[in-house]
């Protein structure tokens with residue numbers, strides 16, 4: 001039975017979706033990709049009396065990590081990311097913060113996840129699915145009991161992430177979409193890093209990756 005409430009805050013110049021996934025019984029909350037405006041996200045948590053318990057990063061680009069510091073300063077919660085994203089998170093030249101954010105961001109995650117690793121947070125079972133392509137350490141987060149996938153910049157509604165950036169690979173992205181995400185149940189709702197939500201079934205039919 002579903003026990004979550006999900007809200008989205010669209011943050012920063014890249015209009016990144018920062019998701020707040022709360023356990024409705026305990027108010028424990030997972031924050032996905034606090035890309036910018038960290039203080040605004042802190043205020044949302046305080047106002048709604050949410051209890052942040054962890055930050056999940058789908059990948060290391062500046063527009064997905066810019067709000068992390070304000071949140072960890074306020075709530076002292078661990079940051080989760082793929083073990084394959086360590087270098088990009090640490091390197092402002094690779095995470096593009098030096099170029100596009102106007103200041104350098106260098107992050108060291110507290111928990112490094114491997115492909116297929118399962119963990120629980122806020123009372124939810126979460127499976128980490130490594131989906132390289134947009135970046136080498138792209139990670140999607142799948143919550144089977146809640147029928148939710150956080151798909152980062154790997155899968156968007158009717159499209160997919162760009163592959164012309166440091167550690168990108170189109171061949172790996174295509175493989176990730178077809179063999180890692182489109183094998184999930186069709187009813188799973190996918191919440192991407194930018195734009196509207198979709199479902200696995202919809203993308204199996206409509207995503208242009210099949211012809212690209």
Ligand SMILES: [Zn+2]
Nearest residue numbers: 059061134153
């Ligand atoms: Zn990105």
